[in-house]
Amino acid sequence: MADFEAIRRQFPILDQQVHGRPLVYLDSAATAQKPQAVIDAESGFYESINAGVHRGAHELAARSTVAFEDARAAMARFVGASAEEGHEELVVTAGATAGLNLLATAFGYASMGRGPAAARRFALGPGDEIVVSQAEHHSVLLPFQELAARTGATLTWLALDDEGRIRTDTADEVITDRTKVVAMTHVGNVTGAITDLAPVVRRAHEVGAVFVLDACQSVPHLPVDFHALDVDFAAFSAHKMYGPTGAGFLYGRRELLEALPPAWFGGSMVELAWMDKPAQYMDPPARFEAGTQPVAQVVAAGVAAQWLQSIGMDAVAGHEQALTSELLRLGDIPGVRILGPMSATARIGTVAFEVEGVHPHDVGQYIDAQGIAIRVGHHCAQPVHRHFGVYASNRASLGVYNTMDDVHALLDAVAGVRPFFGVGGTRAE
Amino acid sequence: MMPMAQDDGLEQMYQEVILEASKHPSGRVAFAPDLTDEAVSAGESTVMAPHEACAAGESHQFNPTCGDEATIHVDVSDAVPHRIERVVWDGHGCSISQASLSIMVDLVEGRTVDEAMDLFRTFHALMESRGAGLAEDAKADELGDAIVFQGVSKYPMRIKCALLGWEGLKDSMARALAQA
Numbered sequence A: 001m002a003d004f005e006a007i008r009r010q011f012p013i014l015d016q017q018v019h020g021r022p023l024v025y026l027d028s029a030a031t032a033q034k035p036q037a038v039i040d041a042e043s044g045f046y047e048s049i050n051a052g053v054h055r056g057a058h059e060l061a062a063r064s065t066v067a068f069e070d071a072r073a074a075m076a077r078f079v080g081a082s083a084e085e086g087h088e089e090l091v092v093t094a095g096a097t098a099g100l101n102l103l104a105t106a107f108g109y110a111s112m113g114r115g116p117a118a119a120r121r122f123a124l125g126p127g128d129e130i131v132v133s134q135a136e137h138h139s140v141l142l143p144f145q146e147l148a149a150r151t152g153a154t155l156t157w158l159a160l161d162d163e164g165r166i167r168t169d170t171a172d173e174v175i176t177d178r179t180k181v182v183a184m185t186h187v188g189n190v191t192g193a194i195t196d197l198a199p200v201v202r203r204a205h206e207v208g209a210v211f212v213l214d215a216c217q218s219v220p221h222l223p224v225d226f227h228a229l230d231v232d233f234a235a236f237s238a239h240k241m242y243g244p245t246g247a248g249f250l251y252g253r254r255e256l257l258e259a260l261p262p263a264w265f266g267g268s269m270v271e272l273a274w275m276d277k278p279a280q281y282m283d284p285p286a287r288f289e290a291g292t293q294p295v296a297q298v299v300a301a302g303v304a305a306q307w308l309q310s311i312g313m314d315a316v317a318g319h320e321q322a323l324t325s326e327l328l329r330l331g332d333i334p335g336v337r338i339l340g341p342m343s344a345t346a347r348i349g350t351v352a353f354e355v356e357g358v359h360p361h362d363v364g365q366y367i368d369a370q371g372i373a374i375r376v377g378h379h380c381a382q383p384v385h386r387h388f389g390v391y392a393s394n395r396a397s398l399g400v401y402n403t404m405d406d407v408h409a410l411l412d413a414v415a416g417v418r419p420f421f422g423v424g425g426t427r428a429e
Numbered sequence B: 001m002m003p004m005a006q007d008d009g010l011e012q013m014y015q016e017v018i019l020e021a022s023k024h025p026s027g028r029v030a031f032a033p034d035l036t037d038e039a040v041s042a043g044e045s046t047v048m049a050p051h052e053a054c055a056a057g058e059s060h061q062f063n064p065t066c067g068d069e070a071t072i073h074v075d076v077s078d079a080v081p082h083r084i085e086r087v088v089w090d091g092h093g094c095s096i097s098q099a100s101l102s103i104m105v106d107l108v109e110g111r112t113v114d115e116a117m118d119l120f121r122t123f124h125a126l127m128e129s130r131g132a133g134l135a136e137d138a139k140a141d142e143l144g145d146a147i148v149f150q151g152v153s154k155y156p157m158r159i160k161c162a163l164l165g166w167e168g169l170k171d172s173m174a175r176a177l178a179q180a
């Protein structure tokens, strides 16, 4: 049994007062806090290893390259991707947004005829379709909406049900034999709902489309195995999984990475460059890693993956699920509506809610004054909010370090919101 | 579950005048499209007919970080000095933005455009004061109820909320004058 109290003590940032109260951090869906091991890995890299990777012949360059590649391999083992040399399936990116844009850009180049012959499978044109869902973060919606606009393809989407779950039961109708790309989130960053991926992935493959997964909100909270999920590409960010900002990974099935044209060009991605002949690009993953990479961050991200693996993702999910059941009691507070599934099954501990009669900005201010950090706004997912008929919402999201006390502090604070603002009764003194 | 004790900043920010004004705002009428409606695209608005002998100006203000949104409509007299005959608005947002719009309407309706611009500058100075308020009492008195936003000026993230309506007023007056 993992000792979650001891785990919490590994996060130095949590040991502080905010507005005269102990900090309660409930905004891990935005970014997670970092355990000492990750902080030490990043600063330790600068203290004893720092050098460019894959270039130069000196000792530090060698150590740096080994640390970087070991981190890639550790992350690959953690998410069910190949770590084998020469068959790597993780591309280093600056984060999920960068990974998704890289992919959409590369598909765009494939549509213009760039890349190896095998890249034709990514080519889009008028009459073709890209399918997303209405639950998408803007980081999925916008790159693929732009790709559709650039290529003349049509963007269609799976709708949401009343609870905000993606209507995967409509996959067979929405995904047609014109569909070339399906891009979808594994876990909604507003609703916390876990997508039932199997019917969508199966249908995508049935019509010959590639399936792109946004794994940002699943990798930190659930056991995730990209091979087992049978997805073709997947993007996620290190900073949401207790690693540093500035680093992320794009998973691609090896044969697809080999078929994909590069999206960015520069140093370290080219084998032969000439003035008067086309360049010859490197094999993946280097082909997609132009320029100096966030090496210290990637090394620390590898440590974050090993750190999570040592706790065990089943234990992490179990811990968070127990807290989620309690957190969902938000829905019992008068005037509070949960925007997402009401039960703790097939969802994570990211819970968006509305307090009737009090704008999220005001709710957030009141909650913050109690030393509790939650997110307010549209969480980069405006269409999801439109689905629920609201402009913005409040969102509490759990991480490994949260406790029952944290959840109770939030429940108490939210219960005080309407009395404070004099809504649904008289103002509390 | 009992409401918790509040810190002072919160009480200073959410004064009774603000909460009251946000619940029953002055000048709010429904004329802009409902943007939570999936059928309506963002940003479009229906320009209202001006009063007789008036130039109408309208300005749409949006704060993308929190989604606060307001369309401000003014009718400005053709006669000089140009006078604000009517200010109405439609929108949605937090209690700070809504109360600020309401108190602004009460303050500027019937004033000349020049007087309203003076108030705009004074209110701006208040919001930039980081909680300290205005040095001159006379200036503070001119702001009337709008002085209650002094508590908000301590919170950098909320200053934009209080200024939303005022920015819209300035812009819509300029648009009205461009027609007059």
Ligand SMILES: Cc1ncc(COP(=O)(O)O)c(C=O)c1O
Pocket: A029, A030, A095, A096, A097, A098, A137, A139, A140, A185, A187, A188, A189, A214, A216, A217, A237, A239, A380
């Ligand atoms: C579901 C989802 N997708 C994509 C992103 C984008 O991640 P990043 O901002 O780290 O690139 C986020 C984070 O905000 C997210 O929650």
